[in-house]
Amino acid sequence: MPDAAVQTSLIEKLERSRIAARALATLAADRKNAALEAIAGAILEGADRIFAANALDLANGRENSLSSGLLDRLSLDARRLHGLADAVRQVAALVDPVGEVVRGKVLPNGLKLTQIRVPFGVVGVIYEARPNVTIDIAALALKSGNAVVLRGGSAAENTNRVLVELIREALESAGLPADAVQTIDEFGRQGATELMQARGYVDVLIPRGSAGLIDTVVQESKVPVIETGAGVVHMFLDASADDAMAIDLAVNAKTQRVSVCNTLETLLVHADAADRLLPPVLSGLRAKGVTIHADDRTAKIFPDSVPATDEDWAAEYLDHDLAVRVVDDLDGALEHIRRWSTSHTESIVTADLANAERFLAEVDSAVVMVNASTRFTDGGEFGFGAEVGISTQKLHARGPMGLSELTSSKWTVRGTGQVRG
Amino acid sequence: MPDAAVQTSLIEKLERSRIAARALATLAADRKNAALEAIAGAILEGADRIFAANALDLANGRENSLSSGLLDRLSLDARRLHGLADAVRQVAALVDPVGEVVRGKVLPNGLKLTQIRVPFGVVGVIYEARPNVTIDIAALALKSGNAVVLRGGSAAENTNRVLVELIREALESAGLPADAVQTIDEFGRQGATELMQARGYVDVLIPRGSAGLIDTVVQESKVPVIETGAGVVHMFLDASADDAMAIDLAVNAKTQRVSVCNTLETLLVHADAADRLLPPVLSGLRAKGVTIHADDRTAKIFPDSVPATDEDWAAEYLDHDLAVRVVDDLDGALEHIRRWSTSHTESIVTADLANAERFLAEVDSAVVMVNASTRFTDGGEFGFGAEVGISTQKLHARGPMGLSELTSSKWTVRGTGQVRG
Numbered sequence: 001m002p003d004a005a006v007q008t009s010l011i012e013k014l015e016r017s018r019i020a021a022r023a024l025a026t027l028a029a030d031r032k033n034a035a036l037e038a039i040a041g042a043i044l045e046g047a048d049r050i051f052a053a054n055a056l057d058l059a060n061g062r063e064n065s066l067s068s069g070l071l072d073r074l075s076l077d078a079r080r081l082h083g084l085a086d087a088v089r090q091v092a093a094l095v096d097p098v099g100e101v102v103r104g105k106v107l108p109n110g111l112k113l114t115q116i117r118v119p120f121g122v123v124g125v126i127y128e129a130r131p132n133v134t135i136d137i138a139a140l141a142l143k144s145g146n147a148v149v150l151r152g153g154s155a156a157e158n159t160n161r162v163l164v165e166l167i168r169e170a171l172e173s174a175g176l177p178a179d180a181v182q183t184i185d186e187f188g189r190q191g192a193t194e195l196m197q198a199r200g201y202v203d204v205l206i207p208r209g210s211a212g213l214i215d216t217v218v219q220e221s222k223v224p225v226i227e228t229g230a231g232v233v234h235m236f237l238d239a240s241a242d243d244a245m246a247i248d249l250a251v252n253a254k255t256q257r258v259s260v261c262n263t264l265e266t267l268l269v270h271a272d273a274a275d276r277l278l279p280p281v282l283s284g285l286r287a288k289g290v291t292i293h294a295d296d297r298t299a300k301i302f303p304d305s306v307p308a309t310d311e312d313w314a315a316e317y318l319d320h321d322l323a324v325r326v327v328d329d330l331d332g333a334l335e336h337i338r339r340w341s342t343s344h345t346e347s348i349v350t351a352d353l354a355n356a357e358r359f360l361a362e363v364d365s366a367v368v369m370v371n372a373s374t375r376f377t378d379g380g381e382f383g384f385g386a387e388v389g390i391s392t393q394k395l396h397a398r399g400p401m402g403l404s405e406l407t408s409s410k411w412t413v414r415g416t417g418q419v420r421g
Numbered sequence: 422m423p424d425a426a427v428q429t430s431l432i433e434k435l436e437r438s439r440i441a442a443r444a445l446a447t448l449a450a451d452r453k454n455a456a457l458e459a460i461a462g463a464i465l466e467g468a469d470r471i472f473a474a475n476a477l478d479l480a481n482g483r484e485n486s487l488s489s490g491l492l493d494r495l496s497l498d499a500r501r502l503h504g505l506a507d508a509v510r511q512v513a514a515l516v517d518p519v520g521e522v523v524r525g526k527v528l529p530n531g532l533k534l535t536q537i538r539v540p541f542g543v544v545g546v547i548y549e550a551r552p553n554v555t556i557d558i559a560a561l562a563l564k565s566g567n568a569v570v571l572r573g574g575s576a577a578e579n580t581n582r583v584l585v586e587l588i589r590e591a592l593e594s595a596g597l598p599a600d601a602v603q604t605i606d607e608f609g610r611q612g613a614t615e616l617m618q619a620r621g622y623v624d625v626l627i628p629r630g631s632a633g634l635i636d637t638v639v640q641e642s643k644v645p646v647i648e649t650g651a652g653v654v655h656m657f658l659d660a661s662a663d664d665a666m667a668i669d670l671a672v673n674a675k676t677q678r679v680s681v682c683n684t685l686e687t688l689l690v691h692a693d694a695a696d697r698l699l700p701p702v703l704s705g706l707r708a709k710g711v712t713i714h715a716d717d718r719t720a721k722i723f724p725d726s727v728p729a730t731d732e733d734w735a736a737e738y739l740d741h742d743l744a745v746r747v748v749d750d751l752d753g754a755l756e757h758i759r760r761w762s763t764s765h766t767e768s769i770v771t772a773d774l775a776n777a778e779r780f781l782a783e784v785d786s787a788v789v790m791v792n793a794s795t796r797f798t799d800g801g802e803f804g805f806g807a808e809v810g811i812s813t814q815k816l817h818a819r820g821p822m823g824l825s826e827l828t829s830s831k832w833t834v835r836g837t838g839q840v841r842g
Contacts, residue, residue, distance in 0.1 A: 026783065224815075371837055373836075395625055395817045396817040399536075399831075408819055410819065411820045411821075414790075415792040415793030418793050419796075
């Protein structure tokens with residue numbers, strides 16, 4: 001399709017999203033929950049259609065030599081399908097954020113002010129080849145009263161098309177506008193490009209996927225973006241850190257799940273505790289198969305390591321690798337974090353109150369921890385019940401995002417004829 | 422200066438802002454308030470320097486044939502200078518938003534979660550030839566713990582340079598880093614362009630001024646922007662509107678101050694009440710010198726008018742002009758507002774409960790009112806104590822922005838060694 005035609009067709013779709021968003025905005029939670037139940041049912045009942053489409057994507061993927069990791073993320077089986085349906089039901093069980101009163105007061109002149117949560121309107125999502133994102137985001141958007149426009153990765157094109165068809169059928173069966181969930185995958189890359197230009201049609205754009213994808217959207221989008229970002233996550237073992245706690249926290253933060261953004265990537269150790277802590281902590285990590293990328297001072301204490309360079313301090317490995325550095329003191333740790341952190345999550349392990357408070361106050365990250373595993377930076381763990389992503393930007397939302405982060409607000413003012421003097 | 426040199430010098434300045442921001446972020450309110458007092462004092466004591474610089478700008482302005490309106494906004498006298506100093510003292514009297522607890526809870530595993538307000542860090546502001554913005558924004562940024570980088574209009578260049586010098590001297594005298602407030606006016610237009618590209622150096626950019634300026638910043642900035650926008654503000658006189666209230670509210674909303682974004686620009690009237698309401702309401706407005714731009718149905722009832730076109734429905738006059746249209750019913754009013762509103766402020770005048778609630782629910786604007794003058798959409802009127810601007814975007818802040826809208830948030834997590842299972 002020529003670019004101008006894509007643009008016209010896309011805008012026409014986005015106008016339909018806007019109309020659907022208007023209907024969703026004032027819908028009672030009961031109605032939205034019924035639609036979510038219908039979607040969960042449709043996913044299970046549509047299993048054969050989904051598997052057939054998924055087999056096509058997998059065959060294409062193998063032909064295009066996708067990595068086994070990507071093929072695994074792409075593939076759906078009965079167990080995963082049940083997981084998707086369950087996730088939709090869990091979203092139905094969450095509290096509806098729409099209408100929640102944020103603040104309110106009565107002005108001296110009698111005007112009654114109330115700030116309430118309202119849906120954004122039309123939310124755009126650009127993501128990669130993970131069909132579960134299609135379902136998750138559609139459910140979260142619907143629950144928060146937003147229409148959603150999806151642009152998934154081409155590798156999951158067939159699966160996503162069927163999933164969106166099933167969702168739209170379920171929406172209609174529940175009496176909701178099908179256009180509450182639309183895909184623009186048919187427009188290919190040009191669709192994503194146009195979506196990023198569609199200021200006024202799309203209220204917010206959320207990129208989900210690799211750092212490269214997120215960076216492209218952040219750089220190119222004229223629509224406001226919520227950046228869900230990379231995590232070069234640090235833990236600092238202070239001089240007073242308890243041995244057992246240091247081992248437990250470092251091993252858990254690094255190895256409990258290596259492929260996610262809240263996994264530990266750089267361990268900093270106070271020089272006064274390096275001899276005491278590094279051997280047991282790093283042995284524990286080596287026993288779990290972690291490669292230690294060590295600075296000179298660490299390597300002297302723990303030779304079973306490879307040398308670290310600046311690339312290691314900047315690395316989000318998302319693998320069984322850890323950069324380790326000995327720092328002179330808390331200030332050295334703070335300086336290293338300022339220089340290299342992506343401001344996602346940092347944790348200090350300490351028994352010292354003043355150092356704990358300084359770390360909490362001075363580290364400028366979305367989540368700052370004392371004596372806790374960085375793996376807890378997560379919407380589910382925080383009790384938000386659903387994973388929209390983890391914002392590493394400072395505008396609108398910061399840290400794990402729940403349903404309320406998918407809303408804007410509106411002031412209502414109720415008067416009895418007040419005029420301004 | 423060649424572009425590359427501007428870029429290097431600007432980045433070097435922004436790095437100094439970052440260092441200053443770090444010091445500001447953890448500063449107690451007392452220290453910030455003392456600095457604000459010092460700034461208020463410096464403005465008054467520096468009157469001679471300010472007036473000399475201002476005279477230079479005014480002379481240049483006359484030479485460049487600036488309009489009398491612009492010259493008036495640009496000019497400072499003793500009364501205005503006292504006003505500026507008072508405004509700074511008023512900001513000092515506001516509650517410090519930094520550290521305010523937004524939410525908090527204890528997780529089942531004992532982790533203590535607290536979401537607190539923190540400064541953005543470095544705030545950039547691009548504005549036009551109003552020296553008062555220099556002072557207002559510097560005070561608001563300082564109070565909320567942010568370093569600020571100012572790019573003012575070239576017409577106020579000399580005045581702003583002296584104001585920033587005085588602020589920086591006052592900051593140093595109060596023991597705060599002078600770089601908490603910097604101007605990049607010396608780099609001219611190229612400085613503004615580079616500022617919009619300085620993602621990672623500037624946390625948020627706020628344009629203040631004309632629709633054209635705001636639009637340019639929104640379109641070109643790679644830094645997250647808070648859009649303070651135009652107001653094509655509507656009032657709908659419902660069939661049940663009280664005569665006296667309709668007259669009071671329409672006249673107040675249109676004429677109390679015509680040059681501001683919350684002033685009324687389009688009046689919609691229910692067809693059933695047009696014969697009753699239009700003559701007294703429009704006569705009241707004509708008596709205040711307002712030109713009525715009328716649709717056909719209005720013109721038949723009130724001939725003392727000029728014909729309205731689509732340009733009138735889209736107009737933010739900011740003058741003694743008002744577009745007036747008769748609509749069939751509430752749905753007609755909602756449809757007109759959806760089509761033409763800039764989503765700033767809309768008000769319904771009605772005695773009907775169901776219509777009031779529908780208007781509040783269905784109008785998708787930052788502020789939606791029942792039986793109140795649109796002139797109340799204002800940070801001062803809302804009790805925020807200071808005017809950062811009125812956001813017409815949906816991300817981060819919507820409607821009047823107070824000090825807390827100049828902050829981000831951060832999660833702190835306090836544990837005792839918790840690991841994720």
